[in-house]
Amino acid sequence: MDFIQDWLINMGVEGAMVTYLANGIMIAVIALLSIIANYVTKRVVLNVLTYYIHNNRYQWDNYLLERKVFHKLSHVVPAIIIYYSSYLFPAYQHLIEKGVMLYIIVVVLMVLNAFLNAINDIYNTYEVSKARPIRGYVQVVKIFIYIIGAILLISNMIGESPVILLSGIGALSAVIMLVFKDSILGLVAGVQLTSNDMVRVGDWIEMPKYGADGDVLDISLNTVKVQNFDKTITTIPTYALISDSFKNWRGMQTSGGRRIKRSIYVDMSSVSISSPEMIEKFRSIHCLQDYIAQKELEIQQYNLEHQIDELNKVNGRALTNLGTFRVYIECYLRRHPKIHKGMTCMVRQLQAGENGLPLEIYAFTNDIDWGVFENVQADVFDHIIAVAPEFGLRVFQNPSGHDLKQMLTPEQSERPERGYS
Template identity: 65%
Template sequence: MKTVIEQLMKFGVNTDIASYIAHFMTIIFIIGLSILANFITKKVVIKILTHYINNNSFKWDNIILEKKVFHKLSHVVPAIIIYYFSSVFPDYQHIIEKGASTYIIIVGLMVVDSLLNAMNDIYRTYEISKVKPIRGYIQVVKIFVFVIGGIVVIANLMGESPFILLSGIGALSAVLMLVFKDSLLGLVAGVQLTSNDMVRVGDWIEMPKYGADGDVIDISLNTVKVQNWDMTITTIPSYALISDSFKNWRGMQNSGGRRIKRSIYIDTSSIVFCTEEMLESFKTIHYLSDYIIEKEDEIKAYNLENNIDKSNKVNGRELTNIGVFRIYIQNYLKNHPGINQNMLMLVRQLAPGENGLPIEIYTFTNDVRWGVYESIQADLFDHILAVAPAFGLRLFQNPTGSDFRSFQNQPGSDMRELGDRSRSRKIR
C-alpha cells in the first residue's frame, strides 16, 4: 500500500487523498481477488470434481455432491483471502480477522452439517439401515457440533479462550437438561430401540394410544413417523415406544403366513348321528370319500369286537354330522392353494354357548399382503358357510324382522315355533 501512496504522491496527489485512494484500490483489489477465487473454485475446481464424480463407479460421492458439500466449502476461499490481507489495514486488522474467522467457522459448521446429512443418506442405501437407522445418532452429533461451534464463535468474537466458556457450562447444565429434555429422552430411546431391534423403518406397528396403525417411514432422534393405512401420518415420541406398549407385525410379515382365527356357530339342535343315507351322500364328496370308507370299517370292526348292540345308535361308536363336517373343513384347508401348509392348522370346537357350538378355524394364509389375505379368508368362509347345510347343520343367526313377519303370517303358529326360530335360522 505504501508503494501505491508514493506513486500517487509523485503525480502531485495530496498525501491524505493518496491514502484514501490507496485504501480504496486495495479494497477493490481484495474484493476482486475474492470474487475471482470464488469463481475459479465453483466454475473450475467444482466442475472438474463434478465431472470426475459423475463418471466413476462409486455412488457415495454422488450423494456428497448432491448435498452441496463442495459448494459450501468453496465459500471458505474468499474468507481466507480476506483474513490474509487483513494486515494491510493495521487499524482494523483485529476486527477483520475476527469477522473472517467467524465466517470460516460458520461455513465449517454448514459443511459439517451437509456432510453428516450425506453420511446418513449414504448409510440408507444399505439394507442394514432398515434394521439399525443412524439418523438419531446423526442428530446428536449435529447438536454437539453446533453447540461447540457456537461456543467457539462467541469465544472468537469476545477474544477469549473457548475453554473459559466451556467451564461456565457446568452452571448452565440444569437449563440445558430442561431445554434438551426431549432430545435426551429421544437419544436414550433411540439407543434402546436400535440395540434391542424393537422397531425398524418399514415395520407395521400398532399403537392405539397415539392412533398409529401402519408402516414406520422414519425414525429420528425425537420422533417416529408412522404412515397409517388411510395414508395419514402419525408422529410418536421416540421415548413413548419404550415407556408404552405397541404391537409390531414384523414377525408375521417375515414368517410368510398371516393368521386366520374365526369361528362359525352351529345350532346344536341340528347335530345328529349320521344315517346311512347321509354316509352315502358324504362318500360322493371328494374330500370325504376315503375318510368315510376308512372310518366305517374302523367303527364296524370296533363294534363287532366289543359286541355292541346296534339297535340303538347311542351304543358303541357312530359318526356325527358335526364330526364329518369338521374333517371336511380340515381336508379342504389342506388342499386350499391359499393356505400355508407348513404352519399350524386347527379346526376345533370351542365351549358351547348361547349362540350355539363354535367351530373355530385356526390357520395361516401363504400371503401376508392385506388385500390377498382378506380375499383368501372371504373365499374360505364363503365356501364353509355354503356347504354346512349339506351336512344337515344349521348355522346360528339371531332372528330378524323378516323372521317375525313370516311367523305372524303363518296361521296356527305357537310360541314353541317362535322359540325354535329364535334359536336358529336355517341358511339355505
C-alpha cells in the same frame, strides 16, 4: 497500499482524500478478487469435480455431491482472501479478522452438517442400515458439533478462551439436562432398540396408544416416523417404544405365512347324528370318502366289542353332521393352494354361547400380502358358509327383517300396511 497512495498523489489528489480513495480502491480490489475466486471455485473447480464424481465407479461420493458438501466448502475461499488482506487496514484489522472467523465457523458447521447427512445416506445404501440405523447417532454428533460451534462463536465474539466457557457449562449441567432431556432419552432408547433389534426401518408396527399402525419410515434421535395404511404419518417419541408396548409384525413377514383366525357360529339346534341317508351323501364328497370308510369301520368294531344296541342312536358311537363338517373344512383347507402347508392348520370348537357354537378356523396363508390374504380368507369363508346346509347345519345370525317376514302367515304378509295420519 503505498503504491496506490503514491499513484493518487501523482494524479493530483491531496490531503485526507488520498487515504479514503486508497482504502476504497483496495476494498474494491479485494472484493473483485473474492468474486473471481468464488466464480473460479464454483464454475471451474466444482464442475471438474462434479464431472469426475459422476464418471467414476464409486457411488459414495455422489452423496457428498448431492448434499452439496463441496459447494458449502467453496464459501471459505473468499473468506480466506479477506482474512489475509485485513493487514491492509490496520485500524480495522482485528474487527475484520473476528468477523471472518465467525463466518468461517458458520461455514464449517454447515459443511460438517452436510457431511454427516451424506454419511447417513451412504450408510443407508447397505442392508444393515434397516436393522442398525445410525440416524440417531448422527443427530447426537450434530448436537455436540453445534454446541462446540456455539462456544467457539461466543468465545470469538467476546475475545475469551473457549476453556473459560467450557468451565462454566458444568454449572449449567442441570439446565442442559432439562433442555436436552428428550434427546438423552432418545439416545438411550435408540441404543436399546438397535442392540436388541426391536424395530427396523420398514417394519410393520402397531401401537394403538399413539394411533400408529403401519410401516416404519424413519428412526431418528427423538422420533420414530410411521406411515399408516391410510397414508397418514404418525410420529412416536423414540423412548416410548421402550417405555410402552407395541406389536411388531416382522415375525409374520419373515415367516412367509399370515394367520387366519376367524369363527363361524353354528346353530346348535341343527347339530344331529348323521342318518344313513346323510352318510351316503357324505360318502359322495371326495374329501370325505376315506374318512367315512375309516370311521364306519372304527365305529362298527367298537359297537361289536361293547355289544352296543344300535337300535337306539344314543347307545354307542355314531357320526355327527358337525364332526363330519369339521373334518371336511380341515380337508378343504389342506387342499387349498393358498394355505401354508408347513404351519398350523386346524378347525376347533370354542365355548358355546348365546350366538351358537363357534367353529374357529386357525390356519396360515402362504402369501403375506394384505390384499391376497383378505381374498383368501374371504374365499375360504364364502365356501364354508355356502356348503354348511349340505351337512344339515345352519349358520347362526340374529333374526333379520326377512326372517321375521317368513314367520308371518300368507294372509298377514299380503295385508297392506296401515297408514298413520
